[in-house]
Amino acid sequence: MTVLQGHPANALPPITWQKLPADFPLPDEPVESNLQPLLAAALRESLELAGLILESMLIASNFGICATVGDKTIIKAPDWVYVPSVHPLPAGEIRRSYTPHAEGDKPALVMEFISATEGGEYSINPHYPYGKWYFYEQILKIPVYVIFHPQIGVLETHLLEQGKYQQQSPDENGRFWIEALGLFLGVWMGKKAELEGYWLRWWDRSGNLLPWGSELVEQERQRAEQERQRAEQERQRAEQAEQKAGKLAQRLRELGINPEEI
Numbered sequence: 001m002t003v004l005q006g007h008p009a010n011a012l013p014p015i016t017w018q019k020l021p022a023d024f025p026l027p028d029e030p031v032e033s034n035l036q037p038l039l040a041a042a043l044r045e046s047l048e049l050a051g052l053i054l055e056s057m058l059i060a061s062n063f064g065i066c067a068t069v070g071d072k073t074i075i076k077a078p079d080w081v082y083v084p085s086v087h088p089l090p091a092g093e094i095r096r097s098y099t100p101h102a103e104g105d106k107p108a109l110v111m112e113f114i115s116a117t118e119g120g121e122y123s124i125n126p127h128y129p130y131g132k133w134y135f136y137e138q139i140l141k142i143p144v145y146v147i148f149h150p151q152i153g154v155l156e157t158h159l160l161e162q163g164k165y166q167q168q169s170p171d172e173n174g175r176f177w178i179e180a181l182g183l184f185l186g187v188w189m190g191k192k193a194e195l196e197g198y199w200l201r202w203w204d205r206s207g208n209l210l211p212w213g214s215e216l217v218e219q220e221r222q223r224a225e226q227e228r229q230r231a232e233q234e235r236q237r238a239e240q241a242e243q244k245a246g247k248l249a250q251r252l253r254e255l256g257i258n259p260e261e262i
Contacts, residue, residue: 011126013070015139017101020073026064026097027075035150036113037061038193039200040080043111046202046210052181058083058104064097065107067139072128076135080111080146084180100140108180110136111146111200121147137165144178146185153187153198175203183210 020026040061047053059082064075075097086104089095100106112121112132123131126138136142137160145158145165157176158165170176175186181202188201192212202210211219249259 012138016068017099018066018068018073019099019102020066020097022096024073024097027077035195035197036079036115038195039113039148039150040111042192042212043080043200043202045212047181049213049216050202050210052183056085056088058086058095058098060098065110065140066097066099067135069128069130069139074128074130074135074139076132078107078110078132078136079113080109081107082109082180083107106140107142109144109146109178110142111148114147114149114151133165138163144180146176148187148200150198153189155185155187155200157185173203173207 044053044059044061047059053059059080061080062077063081064077065081066073066075068074081098083098083100084105086095086098098104114121120132122133124134124137125131126134130139133145136145141160141163143160145160147156147158148154155170155176157168157170157178159168160166168176170186171184173184173186175184177183178185182205184203184205184207186201186203188199188209190196190199192199192214204210252259
């Protein structure tokens with residue numbers, strides 16, 4: 001068990017980091033819309049296809065992050081969480097939750113997606129069971145807290161500075177630099193999984209969009225079509241050259257010249 005002392009000005013009871021027992025009953029919070037898991041999966045998908053996910057990382061959605069405050073176990077399940085490095089599990093064991101410090105690094109980034117009925121993403125309730133904002137800021141001390149409003153396409157990024165979250169301003173492209181991943185995060189309007197709307201996307205340092213699998217398939221289809229067209233144009237050029245040579249040979253024969261002797 002690892003014990004970390006709270007800030008002197010913080011009235012919190014002692015915070016400890018104890019891995020949950022395997023039979024600990026986790027809260028069963030239903031996903032409020034089918035868009036939330038799709039948003040989370042899309043963020044992971046592009047990272048995975050870009051080869052940016054390492055075995056030592058933990059990237060999960062709607063997954064319990066735990067801390068013990070005084071004698072109470074607190075569990076919050078962000079819509080998306082990124083932990084740079086976690087301790088490997090014994091063979092055959094499945095990770096049901098994650099306790100920072102006891103099981104690896106603390107999360108570098110958490111995201112919450114606002115649904116039609118707000119779920120306390122801005123709550124600073126400093127008492128049990130604690131608001132999400134307060135839990136991420138004061139208990140877990142997560143460096144980056146992202147809040148996304150998919151219905152209206154509004155993205156907020158809050159950085160932990162001197163113990164408090166400060167809202168960041170986007171760059172000239174409307175994107176936010178996420179240092180932990182070395183990528184920009186921004187809003188993209190379009191269609192995925194038959195849903196038209198606002199999505200969160202990653203861009204690299206050069207401003208290149210990290211594609212989804214469906215986009216890579218489309219890119220490959222277009223490349224194959226371009227190659228087919230190039231081959232067809234080459235075939236047509238060869239056929240035209242052959243026809244031209246045949247006409248020239250015919251003309252030479254009409255003049256009494258054997259083209260094979262030229």
